[in-house]
Amino acid sequence: MSEKNKIRMQLQCPMPKLEFDVITLGHGSGGVLTNKLLDSGVFDLLSNEILDERHDGAFIELNGKTAFSTDSFLVSPIFFPGGNIGELAINGTINDLAMCGATPKYLSLSFIIEEGLPVKEFWDILVAIKFACEKAGVQVVTGDTKVVEKGKGDKIFINTSGVGPIHPRANISAKNIAIGDKIIISGNIASHGMAIMSVREGLEFDSEIESDTTNLNHSIIKLIEEFGESIHLLTDPTRGGVATVLKEIAQSSEIGIDLSQRDFPIDEQVASACELLGLDPLYVANEGLFIAFVSASKADALLAVLQQDENGKNARIIGRVVEEHPKQVIMESNIGGKRVISMLPGEQLPRIC
Amino acid sequence: MSEKNKIRMQLQCPMPKLEFDVITLGHGSGGVLTNKLLDSGVFDLLSNEILDERHDGAFIELNGKTAFSTDSFLVSPIFFPGGNIGELAINGTINDLAMCGATPKYLSLSFIIEEGLPVKEFWDILVAIKFACEKAGVQVVTGDTKVVEKGKGDKIFINTSGVGPIHPRANISAKNIAIGDKIIISGNIASHGMAIMSVREGLEFDSEIESDTTNLNHSIIKLIEEFGESIHLLTDPTRGGVATVLKEIAQSSEIGIDLSQRDFPIDEQVASACELLGLDPLYVANEGLFIAFVSASKADALLAVLQQDENGKNARIIGRVVEEHPKQVIMESNIGGKRVISMLPGEQLPRIC
Numbered sequence: 280m281s282e283k284n285k286i287r288m289q290l291q292c293p294m295p296k297l298e299f300d301v302i303t304l305g306h307g308s309g310g311v312l313t314n315k316l317l318d319s320g321v322f323d324l325l326s327n328e329i330l331d332e333r334h335d336g337a338f339i340e341l342n343g344k345t346a347f348s349t350d351s352f353l354v355s356p357i358f359f360p361g362g363n364i365g366e367l368a369i370n371g372t373i374n375d376l377a378m379c380g381a382t383p384k385y386l387s388l389s390f391i392i393e394e395g396l397p398v399k400e401f402w403d404i405l406v407a408i409k410f411a412c413e414k415a416g417v418q419v420v421t422g423d424t425k426v427v428e429k430g431k432g433d434k435i436f437i438n439t440s441g442v443g444p445i446h447p448r449a450n451i452s453a454k455n456i457a458i459g460d461k462i463i464i465s466g467n468i469a470s471h472g473m474a475i476m477s478v479r480e481g482l483e484f485d486s487e488i489e490s491d492t493t494n495l496n497h498s499i500i501k502l503i504e505e506f507g508e509s510i511h512l513l514t515d516p517t518r519g520g521v522a523t524v525l526k527e528i529a530q531s532s533e534i535g536i537d538l539s540q541r542d543f544p545i546d547e548q549v550a551s552a553c554e555l556l557g558l559d560p561l562y563v564a565n566e567g568l569f570i571a572f573v574s575a576s577k578a579d580a581l582l583a584v585l586q587q588d589e590n591g592k593n594a595r596i597i598g599r600v601v602e603e604h605p606k607q608v609i610m611e612s613n614i615g616g617k618r619v620i621s622m623l624p625g626e627q628l629p630r631i632c
Numbered sequence: 633m634s635e636k637n638k639i640r641m642q643l644q645c646p647m648p649k650l651e652f653d654v655i656t657l658g659h660g661s662g663g664v665l666t667n668k669l670l671d672s673g674v675f676d677l678l679s680n681e682i683l684d685e686r687h688d689g690a691f692i693e694l695n696g697k698t699a700f701s702t703d704s705f706l707v708s709p710i711f712f713p714g715g716n717i718g719e720l721a722i723n724g725t726i727n728d729l730a731m732c733g734a735t736p737k738y739l740s741l742s743f744i745i746e747e748g749l750p751v752k753e754f755w756d757i758l759v760a761i762k763f764a765c766e767k768a769g770v771q772v773v774t775g776d777t778k779v780v781e782k783g784k785g786d787k788i789f790i791n792t793s794g795v796g797p798i799h800p801r802a803n804i805s806a807k808n809i810a811i812g813d814k815i816i817i818s819g820n821i822a823s824h825g826m827a828i829m830s831v832r833e834g835l836e837f838d839s840e841i842e843s844d845t846t847n848l849n850h851s852i853i854k855l856i857e858e859f860g861e862s863i864h865l866l867t868d869p870t871r872g873g874v875a876t877v878l879k880e881i882a883q884s885s886e887i888g889i890d891l892s893q894r895d896f897p898i899d900e901q902v903a904s905a906c907e908l909l910g911l912d913p914l915y916v917a918n919e920g921l922f923i924a925f926v927s928a929s930k931a932d933a934l935l936a937v938l939q940q941d942e943n944g945k946n947a948r949i950i951g952r953v954v955e956e957h958p959k960q961v962i963m964e965s966n967i968g969g970k971r972v973i974s975m976l977p978g979e980q981l982p983r984i985c
Contacts, residue, residue: 309871334731334732335727338732345691347689348688378689381689389703420700423702427706432785438702442700518662519661519663531686
């Protein structure tokens with residue numbers, strides 16, 4: 280999110296006057312303080328008919344094949360260039376649903392707050408959540424707020440779960456991957472991870488590296504409507520990066536994958552930051568990025584459509600599924616050598632999402 | 633859960649031999665170690681066709697009116713008399729769905745683990761989760777495992793979210809509450825909170841106070857099948873206890889509630905423990921308990937059925953909805969005096985669920 284967008288959002292949503300400046304244990308007790316927090320106007324940001332019922336669960340309507348996904352977000356720091364933990368949590372679950380070929384519709388939102396979190400920070404997170412929901416066209420319909428003692432958490436953790444109907448033309452499954460499938464990536468790699476790392480390491484660049492966190496659902500549905508079952512698999516390379524995700528798929532589906540390093544799109548500044556920190560961008564987390572396995576005959580057409588999309592301007596074909604070397608991912612380097620790609624071995628970047 | 637049950641469960645589920653004794657940061661990285669944990673056999677406990685797909689989300693089928701709920705569980709200690717955080721997390725969300733008049737069907741399961749958690753403890757939690765799911769007839773279909781640094785969490789937090797179809801005869805809404813409705817409680821109050829507090833305070837009794845954590849869905853559905861829309865509202869008095877929940881309902885629905893203290897069922901030992909610690913059992917958390925607002929004409933019949941149920945042996949009518957004193961809950965004490973019931977004021981029992 281650009282600085283301008285952030286300011287616009289904050290101007291549209293002035294924080295209500297509250298009797299308290301920080302979140303305390305009592306706000307998670309279920310008693311008077313929890314109700315004060317719920318009634319403070321803070322949660323009015325997310326108001327909708329279903330959520331406002333305030334029952335133990337939400338009443339929704341779903342018909343037919345549905346995707347259901349969950350993720351907990353513990354990114355540190357909670358505010359970073361390009362966004363904060365709030366929109367990350369919304370976009371993350373939205374994108375997991377989109378990777379199933381679903382239209383994300385209803386989300387749950389659960390906070391675990393460390394006591395002492397300034398209400399202003401909580402507010403800024405909620406504002407980001409509100410706008411992320413609006414952009415994606417989803418509603419938060421049920422939630423939970425718990426508080427832990429100082430030193431038993433880290434500012435705020437957020438869990439989102441979500442459901443949405445699977446598009447009738449979608450048929451996404453690793454079982455559909457076929458020899459010859461082209462592997463398409465929707466944009467520049469490694470931006471989210473390097474945005475977080477730049478803050479942690481205090482790196483400064485000509486212009487700030489921003490997280491790519493965004494909702495991919497509209498872009499995905501457009502592709503499914505046009506290309507239907509020619510899209511065999513969709514996945515978003517978050518934790519562990521592109522390399523880990525592709526290696527996992529190769530292993531579990533027992534296919535071979537050939538990649539070409541020169542085809543990987545990466546922002547120059549992100550590439551420099553990776554080099555500076557000795558990180559391989561193939562293993563760095565992404566948030567607003569997806570990988571599609573597409574039947575060879577439709578790949579070029581799909582790529583052309585994707586490149587017209589705001590989330591696909593830098594999309595490229597980065598590889599293909601091959602009969603040789605099942606379970607192996609092999610990358611041809613810029614200078615022609617070949618390298619076997621393995622999973623992220625350890626804990627390169629903890630708390631990245 | 634009795635000691636005997638616990639031993640039976642552990643015998644049925646011997647832990648696989650693992651290369652690691654404790655959960656480390658790398659197990660949450662999304663890379664090799666995460667995959668080692670996923671492939672270690674630990675998660676095989678929860679295996680089912682949908683979960684085993686291991687996609688970014690689960691593919692499920694839902695038709696019509698659906699309930700959707702979420703809760704994060706941070707109970708401390710994570711093992712307590714009568715259960716552990718695993719079954720608490722499963723039963724908690726199952727019961728929230730049941731309170732909507734739904735049959736819980738699919739759950740998501742998300743772990744936030746503090747590095748250093750012994751794998752044996754994680755295993756015991758998963759075993760409890762497995763048996764709680766089987767008892768309730770639900771499946772875990774999607775999940776997430778994240779790890780935080782030592783001192784940034786507290787052993788393990790669990791989020792569960794769930795969905796399930798609403799029973800066609802259910803019509804649960806605070807809007808349906810009517811003057812004259814009887815208020816029924818399904819059993820003894822304050823057991824869960826006092827089981828936790830006894831451990832924290834090192835209290836010892838003749839026989840151990842056990843948490844009442846259990847799944848209420850089968851009991852609720854049976855009542856809905858028989859009494860349909862005569863059941864106006866269902867709610868489970870967890871955090872904040874019976875008093876807070878009833879006061880919330882009185883306030884938001886602008887009704888008066890009269891309670892009779894002598895009708896409240898409570899285990900003698902739990903009552904003594906409350907007295908010893910200076911806690912009012914009306915404010916102590918429950919887990920396997922529900923409150924029903926039932927039309928006056930059906931209340932006695934419903935109570936009779938409920939008292940035949942394993943979760944309703946101690947069920948009682950504890951009060952009624954009155955026209956007088958809207959928004960107020962008034963309790964007649966054992967000796968005839970009247971007392972105005974307010975919400976739990978502060979943080980009586982943090983981290984109780």
